[in-house]
Every structure is written in structure tokens, then in C-alpha cells.
Amino acid sequence: MxxxxxxxxxxxxxxxxxxxxxxxxxxxxxxxxxxxxxxxxxxxxxxxxxxxxxxxxxxxxxxxxxxxxxxxxxxxxxxxxxxxxxxxxxxxxxxxxxxxxxxxxxxxxxxxxxxxxxxxxxxxxxxxxxxxxxxxSAFSMTEPDVASSDATNIQASIVRDSDGYVINGDKWWTSGAGDPRCKISIFMGKTDPDAAKHLQQSMILVPLDAPGVTKERMLTVFGYDDAPHGHAQMTFRDVRVPAANMLLGEGRGFEIAQGRLGPGRIHHCMRLIGQAERALELMIERAGQRTAFGKPLSGHQHVREAIAHSRMEIDQARLLTMNAAHMMDTVGNKEARGQIAAIKVVAPNVALRVIDRAIQVYGGAGVSQDTPLAMMYAQARTLRLADGPDIVHTETVAKVEMKRHAARQG
CATH class of the missing domain: 1.10.540.10 (Acyl-CoA dehydrogenase/oxidase, N-terminal domain)
Known part of the structure; x- marks a missing residue:
């Protein structure tokens, strides 16, 4: 295959x-x-x-x-x-x-x-x-008071106490917590601040109806509240959960995170490519429907260039993402880490460019609620941050390339 x-x-x-x-x-x-x-x-x-x-x-x-x-x-x-x-x-x-x-x-x-x-x-x-x-369900990892792009900064604590754990911390961008059916969150925090850097963190299951769990406010993304899904800022104060809620074992939070984030990044990137494809379709439809300066928008060279560049960029992003998925399936997530990091930079940036071109062709309607483009743009921009910002993934790609070069030289 x-x-x-x-x-x-x-x-x-x-x-x-x-x-x-x-x-x-x-x-x-x-x-x-x-x-x-x-x-x-x-x-x-x-x-x-x-x-x-x-x-x-x-x-x-x-x-x-x-x-x-x-x-x-x-x-x-x-x-x-x-x-x-x-x-x-x-x-x-x-x-x-x-x-x-x-x-x-x-x-x-x-x-x-x-x-x-x-x-x-x-x-x-x-x-x-x-x-x-x-x-x-929800996932509670990012914190408002530290740069969570470096997950070793996470300050929330998970402390063993008798037959359970006591959890304290502030989290935000806990996506999904706005839905009344959201019953459980996977919570990341420190079980041993003195352990080696990547063995300090653990993940534990926290029921959202546990005493001490509070949804402080729902956050907006460029003004969108993403209801009924939503993104919550939450506090966890002396929350007690059974020891049986620990996932995999103490100190294995980063191990779980790597297993979780690889496939999730593929999913995000392919959904973004779907959004970009829809934006391109909307752009072409609009270009054929509207007339400006005596001819259809599709008759203007700059609009045709926008369509052409969008097609080329979408196809490039799709092939890059499919290649990363193929590598994950054949050689594993660790060997594919450079490709996974690359798509996480490329896909949202391509989607943003294509959606932006579509907005431009639509004019004022493109930034209104009359088309899905404005919401699509907000969501795509968010994904240059979610699961790690561009610069973190760019650094990963560079490290992989330099390691490969050193291996060839050696």
C-alpha cells in the first residue's frame, strides 16, 4: 500500500x-x-x-x-x-x-x-x-498563570492522601465543559515536583460534579462562545477522587499525552482541510454570482489567482497530512514526530489563507453571520495555538532535521 x-x-x-x-x-x-x-x-x-x-x-x-x-x-x-x-x-x-x-x-x-x-x-x-x-468529556491541561506551551510549567497538584488523591489548580480552555452532558475531565497535574522533569506530571479522572470543581466562566474565541460545547475557565479546590481514578500510574502524564496528541493532531489538520475545501467552494460560487467593474468576479485575474493558489495549497497540505498519517501507521508516532509537527503548522495556516481569500471575495458578507466563513476563520486561528503553538512544532521539525543530518554525517 x-x-x-x-x-x-x-x-x-x-x-x-x-x-x-x-x-x-x-x-x-x-x-x-x-x-x-x-x-x-x-x-x-x-x-x-x-x-x-x-x-x-x-x-x-x-x-x-x-x-x-x-x-x-x-x-x-x-x-x-x-x-x-x-x-x-x-x-x-x-x-x-x-x-x-x-x-x-x-x-x-x-x-x-x-x-x-x-x-x-x-x-x-x-x-x-x-x-x-x-x-x-473534557480535558484539563492548560493553565492561565503559566506558559502551557511548555507543559512542564503546569502547576496544578495531585497529592496522594490515604486511599485517594487531592487535586488543586486553575485551568482554562477546558473545551467541552459548557455542555451539561460533560461528566468527566482528564486532569493533568504534578504528583512529584522533585522527580525528573518529564516524570513529574500525571493524569487523573475528575468527575465534574465532584465538590470543589467550579466553572468560573466560559471563554470566547474572537467573540464566539462555541455554545453548547464551549471552553471553560475552571478552579479545582481540594477536590478528592479515589486512587482508582489515576490513569496508567503516577508520573506517566507525558507518556499519555504523547499517545493522545499524535492522532488528535491528524484529526485537527484533516478537519481544517475540510474547512478549507468548503471555503474554496464558497469562494468559487460567489465569484460566479457577483459582478464588479463590468464583469463577474471570476473574470478578474486576482480572484482567479486566489482560487488557483487555494487549490494548490490545500492539496499540498492534504498530502503532507496523509503522509504523516501513513507514517504513524507504518513506523509509529515517535518516528513520525517531525511530520506530525509539520502538519500542525501547515494545515491551520493554509486554512487561514484560503478562508481569508474567500472572505475577501464575499466582501462584507464574509465577516457577517450570513456565511460560515467568519466562524471558520476564528476556529482555524485557534488551532495555531491548540495542541501547541506554531513555534513549538517548528522547533520540533528543526530538531528532527538536524538529528537526521547529523546521522548522515556520522
Whole structure:
């Protein structure tokens, strides 16, 4: 198999997913926004609840778990990263679509952590309800008072006390915590400040209804609150959880993080490419509909150049991302770390450029609520920070290249 090939099963899933999007997702985009803006913005949406059983019936449910995390096929569809990447791009064309298929972040990463590292008891209590779409989850890592791009800076504490742990810390950008169905968060904090730098941190399961857990406020992204999903700033004050809630063991937080973030970055990048494809389609449609200075916008050279450069850049970003997925499947996440870092820089920047060109072609409508472009731009810009800022990934690419060069010279 080459990086460009997918299995017949993956091709079949792509066709069925595309058909589902055409029938149920695109026609309901306006209705989803209407439901968000009606009544309590933080209630989950009836329309999405209605579509989830249809996705399950169509066999388009829990597609994301790779074989390494599926426990002999017990969980998920068993697709590898390359096979799932194409599906993720299709779902990513509409921001709310992944939830319909139970493939939305941060649930996907959390489910993979629980499937890969969780005990049978943790899986029974939390993973099974997540796989069934009965609850949602969050991930509590970033902190407001330190530069969390360097995760060794994290100051939250997880202290052993008798038969449990006591948790204290301030977290923000805890995505998903706005949803009333969000019942559990994976929390990262220090269990041993005196250990070696990458052995100080651990991850533990914290129920969001535990005493001492407080949602202080919901954060906005360029003014968007992303309801009903949302991003919370939270405090954890003397929160007690059982010792059985520890994931994998004390000091293994970075190990879990690396296992979680590799596939998650592929997912983010492919969803961004889906957004860029949709933005290009909207740009072309607009260019054919509007007239300026005596001819259609598509007749102006600078608009045609915008279309051409968008196509070239999207295809480059897709091939780079698919190559990273292929390497993860064939040589592992560690060997693919340079490629994973590269796509995390390239994909959001390409998406931003394409969406920006589409906004320019739309004019004032492009920055209004009448098109999805403004929200798409805000989300794409966020992903130059989420899962690590550009400069961190750029440094990784440089280190990998210099190490490769040194090995050749030696």
C-alpha cells in the first residue's frame, strides 16, 4: 500500500459519509444555529440528538479509534490513521458534524486514552457511556498563570492522601465543559515536583460534579462562545477522587499525552482541510454570482489567482497530512514526530489563507453571520495555538532535521 491508497472499506465509508452529509448535515446548518440562539445556549441541541441514531444505523459511529486502541476490535471501527483521515476531512467541513458521528474533540482523544490506558473499571464507568454518546468529556491541561506551551510549567497538584488523591489548580480552555452532558475531565497535574522533569506530571479522572470543581466562566474565541460545547475557565479546590481514578500510574502524564496528541493532531489538520475545501467552494460560487467593474468576479485575474493558489495549497497540505498519517501507521508516532509537527503548522495556516481569500471575495458578507466563513476563520486561528503553538512544532521539525543530518554525517 502506498500513502495514496485506502482500503475498499475506507472508500465505502467515505461514500456513505459524503451521502449522509449531503442529506442530513448541509441542509440543517442554519437550523443548528437557530437552535443554539433559541432559549438556553448551553443546552444540547435536539437536532443533533435526532441525527445521532441515524448515523449509528448508517454504520458511521465511533470511526476514529485506531486498531492499537481498539482492544481486539472491541471498541471503534478499527480504522488506521490513514483510513480515518479522509473521513475526518469530510466531517470537518461543518463544525458541528463530528459530534453527530461521535467523532468530536476532546471526546475522541479522551476515549482513545481510556481505551489504550484505562483499567477495565475506568472503561466500564466512563469509556462505555462515551462510546455510546450518553455523556461528553473534557480535558484539563492548560493553565492561565503559566506558559502551557511548555507543559512542564503546569502547576496544578495531585497529592496522594490515604486511599485517594487531592487535586488543586486553575485551568482554562477546558473545551467541552459548557455542555451539561460533560461528566468527566482528564486532569493533568504534578504528583512529584522533585522527580525528573518529564516524570513529574500525571493524569487523573475528575468527575465534574465532584465538590470543589467550579466553572468560573466560559471563554470566547474572537467573540464566539462555541455554545453548547464551549471552553471553560475552571478552579479545582481540594477536590478528592479515589486512587482508582489515576490513569496508567503516577508520573506517566507525558507518556499519555504523547499517545493522545499524535492522532488528535491528524484529526485537527484533516478537519481544517475540510474547512478549507468548503471555503474554496464558497469562494468559487460567489465569484460566479457577483459582478464588479463590468464583469463577474471570476473574470478578474486576482480572484482567479486566489482560487488557483487555494487549490494548490490545500492539496499540498492534504498530502503532507496523509503522509504523516501513513507514517504513524507504518513506523509509529515517535518516528513520525517531525511530520506530525509539520502538519500542525501547515494545515491551520493554509486554512487561514484560503478562508481569508474567500472572505475577501464575499466582501462584507464574509465577516457577517450570513456565511460560515467568519466562524471558520476564528476556529482555524485557534488551532495555531491548540495542541501547541506554531513555534513549538517548528522547533520540533528543526530538531528532527538536524538529528537526521547529523546521522548522515556520522
Amino acid at each position: 502506498t500513502v495514496f491508497d485506502v482500503t475498499p472499506r475506507a472508500r465505502d465509508l467515505r461514500e456513505r459519509l459524503t451521502a449522509f452529509m449531503q442529506e442530513h448535515i448541509y441542509p440543517n446548518d442554519a437550523e443548528v444555529h437557530r437552535q443554539i440562539d433559541t432559549g438556553n445556549r448551553w443546552e444540547h441541541l435536539p437536532l443533533i440528538d435526532q441525527l445521532k441514531p441515524r448515523a449509528q444505523e448508517a454504520g458511521l459511529w465511533n470511526l476514529f479509534l485506531p486498531p492499537a486502541s481498539s482492544r481486539d476490535g472491541k471498541y471503534g471501527a478499527g480504522l488506521n490513521n490513514l483510513e480515518y483521515a479522509g473521513l475526518c476531512e469530510i466531517m470537518g467541513r461543518v463544525w458541528w458534524a463530528p459530534e453527530v458521528f461521535n467523532c468530536s474533540a476532546p471526546d475522541t482523544g479522551n476515549m482513545e486514552v481510556l481505551a489504550r490506558y484505562g483499567t477495565p473499571e475506568q472503561q466500564e464507568q466512563w469509556l462505555i457511556p462515551l462510546l455510546n454518546g450518553e455523556i461528553r
